[in-house]
Amino acid sequence: MYPVIGMCSPSCPSLVSCVRSARTTLTSAAYPRRRSPAPFGSAKGSLQYVPVAAQKADVGSGTVGFNNACAPRPRSDLLEERNPTCDLRSYSGGQIACHHMWSLLDADQEIPWVDQPLQYRLKFRFWVQPYNASFHTNVKRTTWGIASPVEYDVPRCADGVEGCSRAADGSWEHTIRGTYKGGGKLVAAHFHCHAPTCTSMAMYTCAADVSVCNATTGRLICKEEPVYGGVGKIDLPGFDEPGFILQPPCLWGDAAYGLEAPVDVDGLMLHSVKTSKANYGHHGEMAWQQMYFV
Numbered sequence: 132m133y134p135v136i137g138m139c140s141p142s143c144p145s146l147v148s149c150v151r152s153a154r155t156t157l158t159s160a161a162y163p164r165r166r167s168p169a170p171f172g173s174a175k176g177s178l179q180y181v182p183v184a185a186q187k188a189d190v191g192s193g194t195v196g197f198n199n200a201c202a203p204r205p206r207s208d209l210l211e212e213r214n215p216t217c218d219l220r221s222y223s224g225g226q227i228a229c230h231h232m233w234s235l236l237d238a239d240q241e242i243p244w245v246d247q248p249l250q251y252r253l254k255f256r257f258w259v260q261p262y263n264a265s266f267h268t269n270v271k272r273t274t275w276g277i278a279s280p281v282e283y284d285v286p287r288c289a290d291g292v293e294g295c296s297r298a299a300d301g302s303w304e305h306t307i308r309g310t311y312k313g314g315g316k317l318v319a320a321h322f323h324c325h326a327p328t329c330t331s332m333a334m335y336t337c338a339a340d341v342s343v344c345n346a347t348t349g350r351l352i353c354k355e356e357p358v359y360g361g362v363g364k365i366d367l368p369g370f371d372e373p374g375f376i377l378q379p380p381c382l383w384g385d386a387a388y389g390l391e392a393p394v395d396v397d398g399l400m401l402h403s404v405k406t407s408k409a410n411y412g413h414h415g416e417m418a419w420q421q422m423y424f425v
């Protein structure tokens with residue numbers, strides 16, 4: 132928990148008094164005794180940044196609404212697993228708490244390196260073709276998530292933690308699954324997840340008469356795994372760079388261009404499986420499927 136982040140509910144007399152009490156009694160502050168607590172996953176409220184006045188470098192401010200919503204199985208595993216990201220009362224980090232100048236430290240921790248802004252570098256490559264009406268087609272975009280629905284916490288795995296298993300090399304692996312209805316003829320799947328946690332995402336399609344759609348009853352249509360640069364697994368040597376990761380998408384299209392035909396998933400159930408490294412916990416990991424279809 133980060134004491135600089137508080138939470139509030141509409142039942143509190145004021146945002147400030149609620150946030151103050153929330154530092155020590157989060158649940159009772161959000162839910163007075165006369166009401167029974169909201170079930171896990173349905174608490175309402177927001178996060179407020181409370182700067183530490185004694186630290187000049189602490190200039191963060193603002194309030195952000197909490198809108199994560201984990202659907203019950205089979206849509207997503209996370210609600211039944213009581214993933215902390217599903218509920219405001221258990222939320223302990225992730226994209227909702229990540230804002231400009233919000234220092235996610237304990238209140239008694241000094242903000243380090245205030246004169247050394249962290250720098251990072253992004254490199255983009257764009258392939259561009261002039262429009263050609265004979266083969267370019269407009270596509271539509273949709274997103275399917277199996278987390279909250281976008282982000283979730285990968286727990287630090289141990290014996291007995293749901294979703295945890297040992298990978299082939301003996302390290303901990305955490306897996307979540309979700310089942311949902313598809314739509315359209317798929318032409319591209321970009322599975323969005325985070326380095327260095329994410330190890331794979333896979334999507335299966337099930338026949339309409341299958342009662343339980345999973346990796347056994349379904350047909351694998353796309354699996355994406357990160358390819359690390361600098362280890363000789365990228366075909367173009369100039370792009371095989373250490374420190375970068377290639378995550379090839381799944382693409383469907385015209386056989387004339389070497390592609391398999393678009394997958395028609397209209398009305399079909401789809402099932403996705405996402406695996407992560409879990410020797411350590413990770414906040415704000417994602418299992419977000421960015422899809423293009425016609």
Ligand SMILES: [Cu+2]
Nearest residue numbers: 323324325417
């Ligand atoms: Cu992300």
